[in-house]
Amino acid sequence: xxxxxxxxxxxxxxxxxSRHSGHAVVCDSGxxxxxxxxxxxxxxxxxxxxxxxxxxxLVASGAARAAGLGPRQLALACASHQGAPLHVAExxxxxxxxGLRAEDLRCGPEPSRDKTLRFEMIRTGQRPGRIHxxxxxxxxxxxxxxxxxxxxxxxxxxxxxxQRACRAHFEDMTGAPSPGFGIDGxxxxxxxxxxxxxxxxxxxxxxxxGRAGAAEQASAAxxxxxxxxxxxxxxxxxxxxxxxxxxxxxxxxxxxxxxxxVAILPQRGLxxxxxxxxxxxxxxxxxxxxxxVRLGVLEAGHPDVARFLNPPIRNWDGQVTGEIRTADRFx
Amino acid sequence: xxxxxxxxxxxxxxxxxSRHSGHAVVCDSGxxxxxxxxxxxxxxxxxxxxxxxxxxxLVASGAARAAGLGPRQLALACASHQGAPLHVAExxxxxxxxGLRAEDLRCGPEPSRDKTLRFEMIRTGQRPGRIHxxxxxxxxxxxxxxxxxxxxxxxxxxxxxxQRACRAHFEDMTGAPSPGFGIDGxxxxxxxxxxxxxxxxxxxxxxxxGRAGAAEQASAAxxxxxxxxxxxxxxxxxxxxxxxxxxxxxxxxxxxxxxxxVAILPQRGLxxxxxxxxxxxxxxxxxxxxxxVRLGVLEAGHPDVARFLNPPIRNWDGQVTGEIRTADRFx
Numbered sequence: 001x002x003x004x005x006x007x008x009x010x011x012x013x014x015x016x017x018s019r020h021s022g023h024a025v026v027c028d029s030g031x032x033x034x035x036x037x038x039x040x041x042x043x044x045x046x047x048x049x050x051x052x053x054x055x056x057x058l059v060a061s062g063a064a065r066a067a068g069l070g071p072r073q074l075a076l077a078c079a080s081h082q083g084a085p086l087h088v089a090e091x092x093x094x095x096x097x098x099g100l101r102a103e104d105l106r107c108g109p110e111p112s113r114d115k116t117l118r119f120e121m122i123r124t125g126q127r128p129g130r131i132h133x134x135x136x137x138x139x140x141x142x143x144x145x146x147x148x149x150x151x152x153x154x155x156x157x158x159x160x161x162x163q164r165a166c167r168a169h170f171e172d173m174t175g176a177p178s179p180g181f182g183i184d185g186x187x188x189x190x191x192x193x194x195x196x197x198x199x200x201x202x203x204x205x206x207x208x209x210g211r212a213g214a215a216e217q218a219s220a221a222x223x224x225x226x227x228x229x230x231x232x233x234x235x236x237x238x239x240x241x242x243x244x245x246x247x248x249x250x251x252x253x254x255x256x257x258x259x260x261x262v263a264i265l266p267q268r269g270l271x272x273x274x275x276x277x278x279x280x281x282x283x284x285x286x287x288x289x290x291x292x293v294r295l296g297v298l299e300a301g302h303p304d305v306a307r308f309l310n311p312p313i314r315n316w317d318g319q320v321t322g323e324i325r326t327a328d329r330f331x
Numbered sequence: 332x333x334x335x336x337x338x339x340x341x342x343x344x345x346x347x348x349s350r351h352s353g354h355a356v357v358c359d360s361g362x363x364x365x366x367x368x369x370x371x372x373x374x375x376x377x378x379x380x381x382x383x384x385x386x387x388x389l390v391a392s393g394a395a396r397a398a399g400l401g402p403r404q405l406a407l408a409c410a411s412h413q414g415a416p417l418h419v420a421e422x423x424x425x426x427x428x429x430g431l432r433a434e435d436l437r438c439g440p441e442p443s444r445d446k447t448l449r450f451e452m453i454r455t456g457q458r459p460g461r462i463h464x465x466x467x468x469x470x471x472x473x474x475x476x477x478x479x480x481x482x483x484x485x486x487x488x489x490x491x492x493x494q495r496a497c498r499a500h501f502e503d504m505t506g507a508p509s510p511g512f513g514i515d516g517x518x519x520x521x522x523x524x525x526x527x528x529x530x531x532x533x534x535x536x537x538x539x540x541g542r543a544g545a546a547e548q549a550s551a552a553x554x555x556x557x558x559x560x561x562x563x564x565x566x567x568x569x570x571x572x573x574x575x576x577x578x579x580x581x582x583x584x585x586x587x588x589x590x591x592x593v594a595i596l597p598q599r600g601l602x603x604x605x606x607x608x609x610x611x612x613x614x615x616x617x618x619x620x621x622x623x624v625r626l627g628v629l630e631a632g633h634p635d636v637a638r639f640l641n642p643p644i645r646n647w648d649g650q651v652t653g654e655i656r657t658a659d660r661f662x
Binding site: 010012013014015017018019020044045106107108109110119122123133180181182183184185186187190192258259276277278279283315316317318319321322 | 440
C-alpha cells in the first residue's frame with residue numbers, strides 16, 4: 001500500500017509551515033486509470049462529492065421527469081450550495097411544488113454560508129433552517145424520489161428504498177460493492193469506495209452523453225445541468241462555481257467534506273477524484289485546481305484559478321504573510 | 332530525517348476518514364529530550380505557542396514592574412484570548428493606564444470569537460476592533476515594553492528594539508539561533524525553531540521557579556500568571572483554559588495556529604511541544620490532551636479532557652456521526 005502523495009504546502013516567511021498529502025486518480029470512461037498519485041485503492045467516504053451519484057435514481061427512475069424538474073433542480077440536487085437567497089428561493093419553490101415544507105427535509109438546520117444573509121438573519125433574530133443546509137437540494141431530490149416511489153418520509157434511513165436505490169447506483173457506477181457507509185453531515189448515508197472507484201464513476205458520467213441506458217442518460221442530464229448552472233452548484237466566491245466558470249471547456253467540479261474533490265470532463269471522457277488524507281479543504285481546492293491545470297482545462301494565470309491554486313495568506317490587517325502552493329512534483 | 336508520526340484519526344461509520352501526523356517532544360529542564368515522536372529537528376513556526384517567550388522581555392526588562400502589571404496582565408500577554416467581554420475590558424483598562432488606545436495596537440481587527448459578543452456586535456452594527464484580536468494582550472505587552480524602552484510606535488518591525496529583545500530571549504530559551512521568522516496573523520515576527528527547541532524553552536520555563544537570573548524570574552512569573560488565570564489565557568470553552576483547569580497539578584498549556592501546542596509542567600520540570608504537520612487544530616488539541624494524559628497530568632475520563640481527546644463529531648441535526656481519537660501507538 002502506497003502512502004499519500006505530497007500535494008500542497010503552506011509557506012510563511014520562507015518556511016514550509018504545514019504540508020498536505022493525498023490520493024488522486026484520473027480515469028478514462030472505459031474505467032482505466034490514466035494517472036494516479038498516492039494510493040488509488042485507499043478507501044474513502046466521498047461525502048458531498050457523491051451527490052451526482054445520489055441524484056442518479058431521481059432521474060433514472062423517471063421521478064424527475066414526472067415531477068417536471070428542469071436543469072436548475074437537477075443542479076441543486078447535486079449541489080453543496082451556500083444557502084444564499086438564490087438557493088433558498090429555488091429549493092423553496094421546488095418544495096412548494098411538491099406540496100412539502102422545509103420541515104420535511106431530514107438535513108439539519110445550518111447557518112447560511114452567504115455572509116450577507118447570515119448577518120441579516122442574526123440582525124433580525126431568525127434561526128437557521130433546514131432549507132439553508134448546503135444539502136437541501138439533494139434532500140428535496142430525495143423527497144421527490146420518495147414521493148414517486150410512494151414510500152415513507154424517513155428517506156435517510158439506510159434501508160429506505162431511496163437509499164437502497166442510491167447504493168445500487170453508487171455500486172454500479174463505481175464498479176464495486178461498497179464496503180459500507182458513514183452518516184453524513186446531512187444525516188444521509190454516505191457510501192464508501194476507493195479513490196479509483198470514485199474516479200471511475202466520474203469518468204463514466206463523463207462518457208455518458210449519447211449512450212444508451214437509464215444510468216447513462218441520467219448521468220448526462222445531471223452533468224449538463226451542473227455545467228449549465230455553476231451558481232447553483234455552490235455559490236458566489238466558492239471553488240466549484242468559480243473553477244467551473246473559469247474552465248476552457250465544459251467541466252463539472254464538485255467538492256466534498258474532509259478534503260474530497262471530483263471533476264467530470266465530458267469532452268475527454270475523463271473523471272478525476274482526489275482525497276486529502278488529513279481532510280483539509282484549503283488543500284483539496286489547491287490540488288483539484290492543480291490537476292485541472294495539468295489536464296489543460298484550467299489556466300494557472302486565471303485569477304479565479306490562482307485564488308485556489310496559489311492563494312496568498314493574509315492576516316487580520318490584510319498583510320500577505322504567506323501562500324498556499326503545490327508541493328514539488330505535484331500538478 | 333524522520334517523517335511525522337501518526338497521532339490523530341477521524342472515524343466515521345467504521346472507517347478512518349482522515350488522519351493527522353505530527354512531531355512532538357518532551358524535554359526536561361536540563362534540556363534533555365525525554366521522549367519524542369516524529370522528527371524533533373523539524374523546523375516550525377511556533378505561532379501563538381511562543382507568546383510566553385515573547386512576553387519574557389516585558390518582565391525581564393523591568394517594564395512590567397515599572398508599569399505596575401500584575402498576574403492578570405501577564406496572563407493576557409501570553410494569551411490567545413477569544414475577545415470575550417472579560418478580555419476586551421481587561422486589555423482596555425491596561426491600555427488606558429498606558430494612556431493609549433486600541434488604535435495604537437498593530438494587530439489587525441478580528442471578530443470576537445465569543446459568540447454572544449460577536450452576534451451582539453452584528454446586531455448593533457459594530458465592526459470588530461483591534462482590541463478584539465486574540466493577540467491584543469501580547470500587543471499591549473509590546474506597547475508597555477516599547478514605552479519602557481523609549482522606542483517608537485512601530486513595535487512589530489523586526490528591527491524594532493522590542494522584537495530584537497524578543498528574538499534574543501527566544502534564542503536564549505530555545506538554546507539555538509533562530510533560522511528566521513514569518514509574519515504572524517497579528518503582524519508581529521514569529522521566530523522559527525525546532526520542535527525540540529520549543530520543548531527545551533518550555534522545559535526551561537518549567538524549571539525556572541526559584542532559580543537566579545532575569546530570564547528565570549520572568550519565566551516563573553509568566554508561568555505562575557497563566558496557571559492562576561486560565562480564563563484569561565483563552566476563554567470559556569477553549570482547550571487551553573479547560574485543560575489547564577482539568578489538570579491534577581499546576582500546568583500551563585498554550586495553543587498556536589497551524590497545529591502547534593505547548594505545555595509547561597513546573598512540578599516535574601518538563602516542557603512539551605508538538606506540531607501537527609498539516610496544521611489542524613482539531614488534531615493538535617487531541618494530541619496535547621493525549622500526551623498530558625500519558626504524563627499523568629490529565630485524566631482521560633474527565634469531561635473537559637474527553638471533549639478534546641476523544642470528541643464525538645455531530646452533524647447539523649445533532650446526530651453523532653463519528654469521533655476524533657488518537658492513532659494506535661500514540662498517547
